[in-house]
Amino acid sequence: MKLYIREAVSGDNDMLQSFQKAASYGEGGSVSSVNHPDYSWRTKVYERGKVFMACDEADNHPMGSASCAVKSANINDLSTLVGYSWNYYTSPDHRRKGVAIALIAKVEEFYRQQGASLAYVYIMDSNAPSIALFEKSGYSRHKALLARYKLIYRKSDSNDKNNVRTLVPNDLDEVSRLINATWEGHDLFTPYSATSFAASIERVPGFSYDDIYVLEKDGRIAACVGCWDRGKAVRTTVKSMGTKMRIASMVLDATRLFTPMPKVLKPGEVMTQYRLMPVGYKHLDDLKALLKTINNRALSKGIYAICGASENDAPIAHCLQSMFRNDVNLLLYAKSLDGSTRLSDNPVYVDVVDI
Ligand SMILES: CC(C)(COP(=O)(O)OP(=O)(O)OC[C@H]1O[C@@H](n2cnc3c(N)ncnc32)[C@H](O)[C@@H]1OP(=O)(O)O)[C@@H](O)C(=O)NCCC(=O)NCCS
Incomplete structure (x- = not known):
């Protein structure tokens, strides 16, 4: 052939x-x-x-x-x-x-x-x-990574209503500097300018300033996290359930009669999700506060899970830790094209x- x-x-x-x-x-x-x-x-x-x-x-x-x-x-x-x-x-x-x-x-x-x-x-x-x-094509394993999906099923006790708001164009410069500082020293990060940050928001289907939250403290932006509805570009549908999932589904359906519980999606159901991006913060508590706001927005919109990706023990993975989560283990493979550049x-x- x-x-x-x-x-x-x-x-x-x-x-x-x-x-x-x-x-x-x-x-x-x-x-x-x-x-x-x-x-x-x-x-x-x-x-x-x-x-x-x-x-x-x-x-x-x-x-x-x-x-x-x-x-x-x-x-x-x-x-x-x-x-x-x-x-x-x-x-x-x-x-x-x-x-x-x-x-x-x-x-x-x-x-x-x-x-x-x-x-x-x-x-x-x-x-x-x-x-x-x-x-076989010459790529080598560099590192294990984690995509963590936290299932959304109950309200978080968010008390940051007054200092959390969505992004406005005037924030672009300050927020891009915050994001750059957060990921300084990380391989595969592309630093933003205000202009490139604005362009990056525009290029993602269905993503807008209204999807990016900032937390203000003493007149400065202390954290920012966006939540992109991935369903605007990718439709993820459950095809089949294994035995363990079927049992978990029955247990959760029964328990939900008494207390809020997540659902296990059944074959044919669409998995909706918010992807957390971009992320910038100085203190972890500020990031956690924004994640509560996003949790509550996801709940009100019927979003099934919120997903972040990082190294296994990175702060974002810890923030998404929950009894009800789905972890997808990823491997980063790389290949030098010039014989000398390596991660x-x-x-x-x-x-x-x-x-
Ligand atoms: C993974 C995938 C893209 C491979 O495509 P493919 O055209 O069949 O691959 P190739 O014929 O070029 O295979 C090249 C080599 O890859 C490896 N390979 C490919 N399929 C394999 C399999 N099922 N099991 C083990 N090794 C496999 C082998 O080393 C193979 O060389 P060989 O046939 O001489 O042993 C294909 O199986 C696929 O579409 N899978 C579903 C989608 C997917 O998982 N995509 C990758 C992630 S996005």
């Missing part, structure tokens, strides 16, 4: 969604996530993003796809051009024929053309095919749009 790779065009949207739909993830049950309505929304979050499609040379039929972007990010405190790729899908009929390997090579060719010196991906630690694929021993910043 011979294949060629081309850039996706808008007419490929349905085909790309069908590749994505055919893949499902999860332990104790499975979910399917489909970029909707625009498959390519995530590439547009970055200035230089692309979706590639691998097609059969014989009949031009698409067999697989991959998305990628080049951006500036800090590595060992130095601004570096890096390539990030995601959503590798090969249609079930064409797996184990070298489609994904060819897509990775194409993605890396794009990175090199753009001058990027490091490539990285996040992989769920349960995704053995994907781990084998990237290891450092610094902690890693995880942009929650990227996972």
Whole structure:
């Protein structure tokens, strides 16, 4: 079989969604996530993003796809051009024929053309095919990371009504400085200016200033956290439940008759979620106060979970600690493109749009 790779065009949207739909993830049950309505929304979050499609040379039929972007990010405190790729899908009929390997090579060719010196991906630690694929392509495991989903089911005792408000354009400068200070010394963080911060808000579908909360103390902004409704860009649906989940569901349904309890989503139900981004704070208590506000907003809007991503023992993971949570373990894999650029021993910043 011979294949060629081309850039996706808008007419490929349905085909790309069908590749994505055919893949499902999860332990104790499975979910399917489909970029909707625009498959390519995530590439547009970055200035230089692309979706590639691998097609059969014989009949031009698409067999697989991959998305990628080049951006500036800090590595060992130095601004570096890096390539990030995601959503590798090969249609079930064409797996184990070298489609994904060819897509990775194409993605890396794009990175090199753009001058990027490091490539990285996040992989769920349960995704053995994907781990084998990237290891075969020369990527090495750098670090374990955590995406933590705190289930929303009861009101938090938020008492910060008076000094919590949503972001306004005049805050952009102060808030971007706060976020930069929070993630200083983290690999893969891209520092903001007021202008780039405003642009980053605009690029994410359905995200606006009204979704970003700031906490003021003595006339200064002490913390900020945004809550992006990911359902505006990705529809995540439960496909199946394992035995453990079914039992948990029955227990919670019974207990809910007496006290607030979260729900276990059943097959066919849509999982709504707020992604916490961007995050900036000086003191953890201020971050916690904003998370209470976001908890209560999520509850009033019927949002199922709020999700943050970070290193396993980072403050944001601690703040989302709850008896009712779902932890997804991620692995950061990276590959030097110039033979010398590597991630450092610094902690890693995880942009929650990227996972
Ligand atoms: C992961 C995935 C993209 C691989 O696509 P593919 O086109 O079948 O991969 P390739 O044929 O290029 O495989 C290249 C290498 O990857 C590894 N690999 C791929 N699938 C594998 C599997 N099921 N089990 C173990 N290793 C696997 C092997 O090392 C393989 O080389 P080999 O066939 O010579 O042994 C595909 O299985 C898929 O679409 N999965 C569902 C979606 C997904 O998990 N995407 C990745 C995260 S976004």
